[in-house]
Amino acid sequence: MNMASIGIFIFTVIYITVVNAGFVNVHCKTENMGQYGQQSLLECAVKTSEGVTDVVIRTVSWKKEGVDDPLLVFHNGKLIKKQPGYSFAEPSWNNRNMNVSLHITDTAVDDQGVFTCMVMTDRGGETSETTLKVTAKYSKPTIISEPEKISQSTGGTLVCNSVGGYPKGQIRWFGELNEDWTGSSDMEVKETKSGLFELSSKLTLLRGSTYSKYTCAVFNTSGGKEDEATFEVPDGQDASGHSGKEPGKPSAQITKVVAPLVVIGSLIVGLLVVMVFVYVRQSRRDHQEVCTFESDAEKGGH
Structure with missing residues (x-):
């Protein structure tokens, strides 16, 4: 027909x-x-x-x-x-x-x-x-670094890829304490001939980053998480054993430890100063009383 x-x-x-x-x-x-x-x-x-x-x-x-x-x-x-x-x-x-x-x-x-x-x-x-x-479910994300070898002291870029999904989804980034770093990333979406989507997201790590782990998660159009991958950033050191961080700029971890010690030290010094002041004042008072007593005694002898 x-x-x-x-x-x-x-x-x-x-x-x-x-x-x-x-x-x-x-x-x-x-x-x-x-x-x-x-x-x-x-x-x-x-x-x-x-x-x-x-x-x-x-x-x-x-x-x-x-x-x-x-x-x-x-x-x-x-x-x-x-x-x-x-x-x-x-x-x-x-x-x-x-x-x-x-x-x-x-x-x-x-x-x-x-x-x-x-x-x-x-x-x-x-x-x-x-x-x-x-x-269509997205593939498990994969993370690569640019350059290949990066560390917390050198910084670099993390690239997360997930393919074969539909409808268009989203890649989100999280720090080791589950902080959302998606706002600092740049995502690119490509549509294939079959109509499926390829997602790619880049997250730039600044030199001296205090995070050792970053997680890349892919979410579908309904907001549900389909899968995730984690990248560990090593705390690299140079040949001399130094961390490579800029001089005069201690890391946040060191600052967290040193700051309380400085406060405690200041309190101890202040307490010692007060104790010395009280001691000196008390000594002067005792000395004056002794002198007065001796002077009265001399007058009585005459």
């Missing part, structure tokens, strides 16, 4: 469906989820009014919005149109089987969208719509 003939018979089916509406209804699941590269099922079934029995299906037509050619057409007991990768959900389907669900063998990103199922029986017919959403 050529395209003109298919168009005529579809028009005829629509007309008959309108005239006989009410006896037969097509119920489709509103939304279906499909995984990229896996099988997908668009669920639709024919329901009849009470008392209507022995229904025979004459025509079933599956179409996708935005695509001119039907994906699947059954008419007068024959499958007259079937595009590769699409079939009835039940392999042994016949014109008395009320399950008219569509089976997709190898789900692609292009399969995402709105589908229309039109059914015509000897008791009437109806058209119904259903939606397919396609997802």
Whole structure:
């Protein structure tokens, strides 16, 4: 059957469906989820009014919005149109089987969208719509450093990559204390020929970084974390045994230790000064009392 003939018979089916509406209804699941590269099922079934029995299906037509050619057409007991990768959900389907669900063998990103199922029986017919959403899980992130050998003292750049996901996701960075460093990173998104996405994110580490671990995590479009990877930054030293950090700029870890010691030392020095002052003052007072006592004694002797 050529395209003109298919168009005529579809028009005829629509007309008959309108005239006989009410006896037969097509119920489709509103939304279906499909995984990229896996099988997908668009669920639709024919329901009849009470008392209507022995229904025979004459025509079933599956179409996708935005695509001119039907994906699947059954008419007068024959499958007259079937595009590769699409079939009835039940392999042994016949014109008395009320399950008219569509089976997709190898789900692609292009399969995402709105589908229309039109059914015509000897008791009437109806058209119904259903939606397919396609997802693909991103690969486990990988982290490389630029240059290859970096340390906390030299700094550098960490590059995180995750591929093969859909819809577009996000890469986020976290420090060893779970601080969010995403705002300091630069992410790039590429779309492949298959419609999947490749994510790449760069995080620049300044010289003298105090963090020894950084985690790169990939999140899907719904905000759920799919996987993560961790990179350990060594605390490198040069040949002389020095850390290589700029002179006069102690690390934050050293500062955290030294600062309390300075405060404690200051308190001890202050306490010693007070004690010495009190001691000197007390000594002077005792000396004055001794002198006064001796002077009174001399006067009494005369």
